[in-house]
Amino acid sequence: MELLLDWYAGAARDLPWRAPGTDAWAVLVCEVMSQQTPVARVVPRWLAWLQRWPTPTALADAPAGDAVRMWDRLGYPRRALRLHEAATVVRDRHDGVVPGTYAQLLGLPGVGPYTAAATAAFAFGERVVVLDVNIRRVLARVHEAVDARPGAPRGAETARALALLPSDAARSVRWNAAVMELGATVCTARSPRCGACPLQARCAWAAATAVAERAGTDAPGPTGGPGAPARRTRTTRPQAWVGTDRYVRGRLLAVLRADPGTVPAARLEAEWDEPVQTRRCLQSLLTDGLVQATPGGYRLPD
Numbered sequence: 645m646e647l648l649l650d651w652y653a654g655a656a657r658d659l660p661w662r663a664p665g666t667d668a669w670a671v672l673v674c675e676v677m678s679q680q681t682p683v684a685r686v687v688p689r690w691l692a693w694l695q696r697w698p699t700p701t702a703l704a705d706a707p708a709g710d711a712v713r714m715w716d717r718l719g720y721p722r723r724a725l726r727l728h729e730a731a732t733v734v735r736d737r738h739d740g741v742v743p744g745t746y747a748q749l750l751g752l753p754g755v756g757p758y759t760a761a762a763t764a765a766f767a768f769g770e771r772v773v774v775l776d777v778n779i780r781r782v783l784a785r786v787h788e789a790v791d792a793r794p795g796a797p798r799g800a801e802t803a804r805a806l807a808l809l810p811s812d813a814a815r816s817v818r819w820n821a822a823v824m825e826l827g828a829t830v831c832t833a834r835s836p837r838c839g840a841c842p843l844q845a846r847c848a849w850a851a852a853t854a855v856a857e858r859a860g861t862d863a864p865g866p867t868g869g870p871g872a873p874a875r876r877t878r879t880t881r882p883q884a885w886v887g888t889d890r891y892v893r894g895r896l897l898a899v900l901r902a903d904p905g906t907v908p909a910a911r912l913e914a915e916w917d918e919p920v921q922t923r924r925c926l927q928s929l930l931t932d933g934l935v936q937a938t939p940g941g942y943r944l945p946d
């Protein structure tokens with residue numbers, strides 16, 4: 645425990661949301677943006693977002709389409725809509741103040757267990773387990789010499805993290821931040837740097853790796869050699885990006901973002917040369933509320 649917290653004190657990256665005085669709204673925006681998006685891409689968007697909308701009420705008073713436009717290319721743009729919805733609920737039901745407990749945060753639209761826990765811990769100092777992909781990976785490797793299971797955390801995984809969480813609230817917040825940072829910078833998904841890790845001496849994955857290396861078998865690999873840690877991997881190939889529905893949706897949204905008014909349907913249909921796919925993607929954007937139909941075509945939502 646102390647080794648980990650000491651390591652974090654010296655190794656934590658200098659990220660803008662870690663500055664003293666970062667308020668709960670800024671933390672909530674950071675946590676929503678950081679899901680599925682690398683930190684390097686989040687930082688400039690987060691700074692610009694808070695400069696434009698420094699409070700939930702400022703965002704709630706703006707059209708939802710402005711949030712989608714400002715989201716730019718962070719990916720998964722429904723997060724921008726959900727953030728706008730959450731800001732609206734904060735304005736209308738919480739007097740414009742981000743609520744301060746895990747349970748209350750979970751009641752905001754689009755705020756799931758991870759975002760609620762991270763905001764409760766890092767903005768309000770609540771003792772709560774923050775199970776992001778990095779923490780899940782580190783704990784699974786240290787205790788079981790495996791990668792975390794895909795999908796949502798199961799009960800046993802949450803219970804283990806809770807048992808490890810320091811009982812003191814302030815230390816629990818630092819523990820969450822430290823394990824998360826370790827997973828993001830040292831115990832990465834593809835190439836854990838065990839030699840630089842403060843947990844190496846007590847890590848099952850590192851021990852299994854050493855046994856495998858002494859035996860001359862493979863180091864951790866797709867299936868794990870004899871004695872090597874068992875890595876759970878996807879069995880399907882990653883899908884090519886260009887030509888996917890997400891890619892086409894992104895192109896259609898880019899056209900709509902660039903135009904403050906209504907975009908004619910023909911302009912969107914010309915954006916991609918597969919008409920059936922283009923219509924399907926446009927329909928899915930309408931269904932998601934990211935696009936509105938107007939008499940003259942389409943636009944971002946009001």
Ligand code: SF4
Pocket residue numbers: 782785786830831832836837838839841842843844845847848849850
């Ligand atoms: Fe990850 Fe290696 Fe550290 Fe274990 S010793 S937590 S596998 S980096």
